[in-house]
Amino acid sequence: MRMGQRIGVIGGGQLARMMIPAATNLGFDISVLAEMEHSSAHLAASVVGDYRDLAVVREFAKTVDVITFDHEHVPAEILDQLREDGVVLRPGPHALAFAQDKISMRRRLADLGVPTPGWTAAQTLEDVTEFLSEYGGRAVAKTARGGYDGKGVRMITSANEVLDWLEALAPGEQVLLEEWVSFRRELAQQIARRPSGQMALWPVVETVQQDGVCIEVIAPAPLSAGRVADMAAHIAETIAEGLDVTGVLAVELFETTDERILVNELAMRPHNSGHWTIDASTTSQFEQHLRAVLDLPLGATDMTAEIAVMVNVLGGPVAGMTSRLARAMERHANAKIHVYGKEFRAGRKVGHVTVAGDDVNAVVAQARGAASNFQD
Numbered sequence: 001m002r003m004g005q006r007i008g009v010i011g012g013g014q015l016a017r018m019m020i021p022a023a024t025n026l027g028f029d030i031s032v033l034a035e036m037e038h039s040s041a042h043l044a045a046s047v048v049g050d051y052r053d054l055a056v057v058r059e060f061a062k063t064v065d066v067i068t069f070d071h072e073h074v075p076a077e078i079l080d081q082l083r084e085d086g087v088v089l090r091p092g093p094h095a096l097a098f099a100q101d102k103i104s105m106r107r108r109l110a111d112l113g114v115p116t117p118g119w120t121a122a123q124t125l126e127d128v129t130e131f132l133s134e135y136g137g138r139a140v141a142k143t144a145r146g147g148y149d150g151k152g153v154r155m156i157t158s159a160n161e162v163l164d165w166l167e168a169l170a171p172g173e174q175v176l177l178e179e180w181v182s183f184r185r186e187l188a189q190q191i192a193r194r195p196s197g198q199m200a201l202w203p204v205v206e207t208v209q210q211d212g213v214c215i216e217v218i219a220p221a222p223l224s225a226g227r228v229a230d231m232a233a234h235i236a237e238t239i240a241e242g243l244d245v246t247g248v249l250a251v252e253l254f255e256t257t258d259e260r261i262l263v264n265e266l267a268m269r270p271h272n273s274g275h276w277t278i279d280a281s282t283t284s285q286f287e288q289h290l291r292a293v294l295d296l297p298l299g300a301t302d303m304t305a306e307i308a309v310m311v312n313v314l315g316g317p318v319a320g321m322t323s324r325l326a327r328a329m330e331r332h333a334n335a336k337i338h339v340y341g342k343e344f345r346a347g348r349k350v351g352h353v354t355v356a357g358d359d360v361n362a363v364v365a366q367a368r369g370a371a372s373n374f375q376d
Ligand SMILES: Nc1ncnc2c1ncn2[C@@H]1O[C@H](COP(=O)(O)OP(=O)(O)OP(=O)(O)O)[C@@H](O)[C@H]1O
Pocket: 117, 140, 142, 147, 148, 149, 150, 151, 152, 153, 178, 179, 180, 181, 182, 186, 209, 212, 213, 252, 264, 265
């Protein structure tokens, strides 16, 4: 049977929201299973319900031809049940499992021969102490599941700092411990892959994180042409193929001070590091994700400018970003402003700004300047 073109997205965040215009432009139906009434993607929300409730997700699945995701938190049992029902899931549960659990991801990457920071899975204070002494007295501890925007990540120098996590572990669960990488900078490589195997990569970008949250992205990563770009591309292709990913995959990377490229983590969906593609690539990550999910030919990933810089708006004005739009537009006519329609909460990603141009310093300054209009 030929697959139709009704796309269902689980999760009503800004990623689902930004899939809507991409779907509309190509004439696809898109509907969203949103977790709350006033979600970022409410314009396409056909159901408001709990994605952890099998009955809710099953009903939603009946209304679409293919399901994809705004986040990786749908429980594996539900995904497996949907697959048994014959629902087309992209990416599939076998791939998503590695985006959901940082320990299984680290294990699988080791099998694939992909370079990662040194790591172990810890269950006891002794495990943590042993790892710390092996890695010079400091490490990064992470909860295996459920982390985002730096929540679930702790830089530690003593085992006691993760005692609460160890005590809260359910049987069989573990805490991930990683080598505290001294990195020169962080990079992200995005790739799209169709079920039929075709892949397309955007240029590797530099990402800047503050308190574990992405604040800025520079595309392409300065001085990355050649060795760095080749390694990042090779790693992303190895993972996309090895894990049979369908849709967009973002690979977060560390470029170390001794010039190694290590994988930090994976996201199997459009990603903050690719928002610039909406305004400065022939094909945006959102359009590409939908093409890949529907197994359609992928679009070109060339940049339409030499440089693009994206700056996130975190928190924003209490009255909402729209209260400052006129001022930002007046001062920065070349800035592409994206508002997610989310209510104010300190530190929350509520929008972003992208500026494209040909001089990296000028473009960075303009993008920061434009975003600062929304930052109190
Ligand atoms: N092993 C490490 N060594 C040094 N810094 C690290 C390490 N792991 C994580 N970090 C820092 O913490 C940030 C957040 O870590 P990570 O990406 O694992 O967490 P997350 O909460 O899942 O993030 P995301 O919002 O990307 O899902 C990284 O971008 C990096 O700046």
